[in-house]
Amino acid sequence: MKKIRLSFANFQIEFADRDLALRRVEEWAERGMTVVHVVYGPEGCGKTAWLRQSAVLLRELCFHVIYVDALHRYFEAYTDVKEVAKKLAEAAAEAVDIAQLKLATLAIDLAKELIKRRKRKVAVLADDVFSAIGLDKAAIYVKGLLGLIEYPPGDYDAMITIATTSEGASRREIGRHRWAYLDAMWNMPRDGFKQLYDQLPGEKPPFDDVWKTTGGNPKLLGQLYEFGWDVEKLVQRLVEDRELASFSLLKWGSWLKTAVEDPDVLWSPDTPRELVEELIRKNLIIYNLHSRDPYFWIDVPPPEKDLGLCIGKHVAWQTPLHKEAVKRVLTQHD
Ligand SMILES: Nc1ncnc2c1ncn2[C@@H]1O[C@H](COP(=O)(O)OP(=O)(O)O)[C@@H](O)[C@H]1O
Numbered sequence: 001m002k003k004i005r006l007s008f009a010n011f012q013i014e015f016a017d018r019d020l021a022l023r024r025v026e027e028w029a030e031r032g033m034t035v036v037h038v039v040y041g042p043e044g045c046g047k048t049a050w051l052r053q054s055a056v057l058l059r060e061l062c063f064h065v066i067y068v069d070a071l072h073r074y075f076e077a078y079t080d081v082k083e084v085a086k087k088l089a090e091a092a093a094e095a096v097d098i099a100q101l102k103l104a105t106l107a108i109d110l111a112k113e114l115i116k117r118r119k120r121k122v123a124v125l126a127d128d129v130f131s132a133i134g135l136d137k138a139a140i141y142v143k144g145l146l147g148l149i150e151y152p153p154g155d156y157d158a159m160i161t162i163a164t165t166s167e168g169a170s171r172r173e174i175g176r177h178r179w180a181y182l183d184a185m186w187n188m189p190r191d192g193f194k195q196l197y198d199q200l201p202g203e204k205p206p207f208d209d210v211w212k213t214t215g216g217n218p219k220l221l222g223q224l225y226e227f228g229w230d231v232e233k234l235v236q237r238l239v240e241d242r243e244l245a246s247f248s249l250l251k252w253g254s255w256l257k258t259a260v261e262d263p264d265v266l267w268s269p270d271t272p273r274e275l276v277e278e279l280i281r282k283n284l285i286i287y288n289l290h291s292r293d294p295y296f297w298i299d300v301p302p303p304e305k306d307l308g309l310c311i312g313k314h315v316a317w318q319t320p321l322h323k324e325a326v327k328r329v330l331t332q333h334d
């Protein structure tokens with residue numbers, strides 16, 4: 001498979017690892033899907049990178065592939081039907097809010113068009129689509145994708161529909177329906193993460209330190225590199241970007257103090273629901289982690305429990321740095 005190149009910090013790197021996740025795509029390509037697969041996971045864990053690499057993989061397996069990242073008005077069309085790319089390009093050129101909705105809906109409409117034109121293997125890959133179209137439309141969108149599988153306008157050999165999301169709230173919205181399987185993706189496993197680390201030029205801190213700080217999150221690795229490996233700066237950045245010093249979080253100070261030691265505290269029925277919602281909304285934790293059976297995971301599951309990496313059995317901080325940022329505001333306000 002041809003490895004894609006991805007922008008990372010201020011340069012380009014080659015797609016690394018995620019062998020299991022790509023093998024999963026090959027299985028889908030062979031056996032097809034019966035429902036939509038929605039993949040969720042920590043922000044920056046590598047969902048987009050995997051989905052874009054999957055688009056190339058599927059093209060090599062003779063699929064006609066439509067990939068849309070509606071939020072960023074970006075698309076890729078791997079098909080000999082020229083009209084597909086043309087229509088997507090026209091949509092992407094519209095004003096922002098119109099373009100986002102159009103790209104998302106076109107992905108489904110054009111897949112139907114491909115089936116009508118007797119293309120037997122079709123894939124629709126909708127990246128981060130719910131943040132583009134709004135959470136209220138998430139379920140209906142997934143139902144639209146399911147329509148491709150269940151009520152196609154013609155026969156097909158294999159239909160693949162994958163959507164990704166970083167938002168915990170959308171996960172709940174999708175989980176209520178039977179139209180999709182939710183698959184989780186975690187940050188990168190140690191070996192794969194090392195491959196990324198090795199591609200970074202210049203002097204760098206020991207790998208072990210970087211692993212413990214980022215928990216294998218490639219986006220944070222890129223940011224750390226950009227910040228000259230200054231962990232403090234990155235923590236401060238998280239505090240500011242996520243508005244962690246706001247009253248909505250700090251009023252739960254005593255709960256948070258125990259949760260930074262062990263995130264599973266948040267799993268207890270006594271924990272205020274409002275706090276859990278706020279941590280999910282701010283993309284700080286992943287709540288209700290699946291069983292570590294690899295079947296439920298795209299790529300390698302996280303460890304059962306590893307407090308060093310801030311991973312509990314049921315609840316995990318998205319990365320150790322996320323926990324660190326929360327800890328920082330707690331100590332500042334003591
Ligand atoms: N397997 C990978 N190989 C190389 N770079 C990766 C890989 N996974 C993620 N990255 C890079 O890490 C950053 C964050 O990944 P991204 O796919 O955008 O995360 P997500 O979509 O889950 O938020 C991006 O710069 C991306 O190119």
Ligand SMILES: [Mg+2]
Nearest residue numbers: 047048127128
């Ligand atoms: Mg993404």
